[in-house]
Amino acid sequence: xxxILKILEKDARTSPEDIAKMTGxxxxxxxxxxxxxxxxxxxxxxxTIINKELIEDDDNEVRALIEVNVTPxxxxxxxxxAERIYQFPEVTSxxxxxxxxxxxxxxxxxxxxxxxxxVAEKLSPMDNVRxxxxxxxxxxxxENGVILKHKExxxxxxxxx
Amino acid sequence: xxxxxxxxxxxxGIRQFFDLVxxxxxxxxxxxxxxxxxxxxxxxxxxxxxxxxxYTSYTSNKGLYRLRLIISRFLKKRYGLEYNPDEEILITVGxxxxxxxxxxxxxEPREKVLIPQPGYVSYAPxxxxxxxxxxxxxxxxxxxxxxxxGIIENAYEQNTKAIIxxxxxxxxxxxxxxxxxxxxxxIVFKKNLLVISDEIYSELTYDFPHTPFATLKGAKERTIYxxxxxxxxxxxxxxxxxxxxxxxxxxxxxxIHQYTIMCVSIISQVAACEALENGRIPVEEMKxxxxxxxxxxxxxxxxxxxxxxxxxxxxxxxxSIKATGMGSxxxxxxxxxxxxxxxxxxxAFGSCGEGFIRISYAAGMENxxxxxxxxxxxxxxxxxxx
Ligand SMILES: Cc1ncc(COP(=O)(O)O)c(C=O)c1O
Numbered sequence: 001x002x003x004i005l006k007i008l009e010k011d012a013r014t015s016p017e018d019i020a021k022m023t024g025x026x027x028x029x030x031x032x033x034x035x036x037x038x039x040x041x042x043x044x045x046x047x048t049i050i051n052k053e054l055i056e057d058d059d060n061e062v063r064a065l066i067e068v069n070v071t072p073x074x075x076x077x078x079x080x081x082a083e084r085i086y087q088f089p090e091v092t093s094x095x096x097x098x099x100x101x102x103x104x105x106x107x108x109x110x111x112x113x114x115x116x117x118x119v120a121e122k123l124s125p126m127d128n129v130r131x132x133x134x135x136x137x138x139x140x141x142x143e144n145g146v147i148l149k150h151k152e153x154x155x156x157x158x159x160x161x
Numbered sequence: 162x163x164x165x166x167x168x169x170x171x172x173x174g175i176r177q178f179f180d181l182v183x184x185x186x187x188x189x190x191x192x193x194x195x196x197x198x199x200x201x202x203x204x205x206x207x208x209x210x211x212x213x214x215x216y217t218s219y220t221s222n223k224g225l226y227r228l229r230l231i232i233s234r235f236l237k238k239r240y241g242l243e244y245n246p247d248e249e250i251l252i253t254v255g256x257x258x259x260x261x262x263x264x265x266x267x268x269e270p271r272e273k274v275l276i277p278q279p280g281y282v283s284y285a286p287x288x289x290x291x292x293x294x295x296x297x298x299x300x301x302x303x304x305x306x307x308x309x310x311g312i313i314e315n316a317y318e319q320n321t322k323a324i325i326x327x328x329x330x331x332x333x334x335x336x337x338x339x340x341x342x343x344x345x346x347x348i349v350f351k352k353n354l355l356v357i358s359d360e361i362y363s364e365l366t367y368d369f370p371h372t373p374f375a376t377l378k379g380a381k382e383r384t385i386y387x388x389x390x391x392x393x394x395x396x397x398x399x400x401x402x403x404x405x406x407x408x409x410x411x412x413x414x415x416x417i418h419q420y421t422i423m424c425v426s427i428i429s430q431v432a433a434c435e436a437l438e439n440g441r442i443p444v445e446e447m448k449x450x451x452x453x454x455x456x457x458x459x460x461x462x463x464x465x466x467x468x469x470x471x472x473x474x475x476x477x478x479x480x481s482i483k484a485t486g487m488g489s490x491x492x493x494x495x496x497x498x499x500x501x502x503x504x505x506x507x508x509a510f511g512s513c514g515e516g517f518i519r520i521s522y523a524a525g526m527e528n529x530x531x532x533x534x535x536x537x538x539x540x541x542x543x544x545x546x547x
Contacts, residue, residue: 007453021460022453159182159192159503161282
């Protein structure tokens with residue numbers, strides 16, 4: 001992967017000036033390359049990683065992993081049913097997986113009811129959905145490579161040879 | 162009460178400065194000589210597993226045979242360097258112990274050792290403690306802080322037994338390619354010197370492949386190859402390294418080691434096996450990160466007119482502060498007090514380090530950015546530079 005992407009993947013806020021310094025490229029070239037990646041859809045967006053465990057308001061979302069068994073359709077396989085499912089805004093991720101079930105969804109909702117309503121009223125009644133298993137997340141330890149914990153203090157001594 | 166030998170060891174001139182840094186809160190430190198990464202998890206996990214399994218005993222003096230075998234295979238594969246795990250490899254308590262052992266093993270009273278400067282702080286003391294006498298090889302900005310045959314020829318005195326090489330170098334980050342090493346080899350052969358080659362930063366070489374001195378034709382018989390896990394694998398606290406060399410020398414070093422150390426912690430040895438067997442990916446990741454920081458820091462420093470070369474290895478840069486008109490220690494002191502940024506005065510690494518500071522980029526990008534901004538502000542205020 002391009003150095004620029006590696007740097008942005010770690011810290012999306014790194015400025016083109018700094019990226020230029022880190023890679024030995026010209027600032028204008030860095031800006032151009034980033035624009036190109038955005039246009040091509042290689043870079044789809046820039047988000048902030050928020051540790052929601054630490055936010056103490058009531059409308060904390062709940063999240064569930066849902067295993068879905070699906071009957072594939074002629075010619076299109078799983079694609080059409082997947083599309084019908086992932087259009088729901090509650091679905092934040094949707095994967096086709098190998099193993100005992102077919103689709104794995106990550107679903108978010110305001111509370112347990114919104115998620116179970118989604119399953120009971122939207123997902124399960126679909127023609128090609130043969131069955132679902134819902135796992136509510138109880139605690140997040142690590143997400144997208146980030147450990148959700150306060151950074152520990154640096155244990156090195158402040159100066160050494 | 163204290164022996165003359167120890168009394169004559171000069172207390173480091175910058176101890177006070179170090180104490181000042183250690184006593185201050187919220188310092189951004191670019192003065193650290195160890196990685197800012199923790200040991201990769203697979204290596205730490207191997208240490209935990211060793212404890213769980215009850216690996217709590219001594220090992221053979223030379224170290225676990227398995228580790229020596231892995232080192233032997235690793236060196237062969239990576240550099241084409243062949244050492245026999247039975248007789249030519251010794252596991253030590255860091256490269257530090259290796260340095261101490263080699264001096265004690267080879268030096269007769271008052272025999273001399275050529276020591277490059279600016280250089281790592283322990284070379285002269287271990288020479289003196291072993292009864293030897295350091296002769297300094299001064300390098301400077303005019304020669305890009307590199308040793309060359311002329312410097313060695315000029316400094317050479319009768320009764321010199323060995324020369325220390327350290328590349329990539331602490332504190333300058335300078336390294337040598339094969340051609341430059343061949344030049345050094347010629348003079349080393351001519352003067353019939355042993356080569357003590359401290360290659361602890363070998364894995365952190367950015368611009369060309371690292372060449373162990375022992376891989377030069379004919380050099381292996383007179384080279385003691387020192388390496389360790391501290392830097393590349395971020396394992397400073399595990400205290401483990403290794404020495405490879407001719408059987409006679411390794412066996413002499415083992416003799417001292419067996420009476421003074423016995424053996425290296427078995428837990429560290431087990432973890433070191435994991436480091437060499439499955440450490441490639443984390444090492445490469447850390448190296449890539451260091452490389453980005455190096456580019457950033459070198460650019461920033463040159464923008465600030467703290468001129469510096471782009472170092473080829475390790476995680477240090479050694480910029481000149483001569484434009485400020487301040488001495489090294491003065492600069493470091495004032496920067497610390499004004500902006501709470503710690504750097505190491507170049508004089509810590511020998512008198513020819515005057516006019517320079519060592520900046521370690523074993524610090525996160527955020528800290529490096531902030532530190533560079535603070536240095537910029539400091540320069541503007543202090544010296545009306547720029
Ligand atoms: C050049 C050099 N040699 C040796 C050492 C000692 O390393 P170890 O942790 O292996 O004893 C260091 C540590 O800073 C070093 O910079």
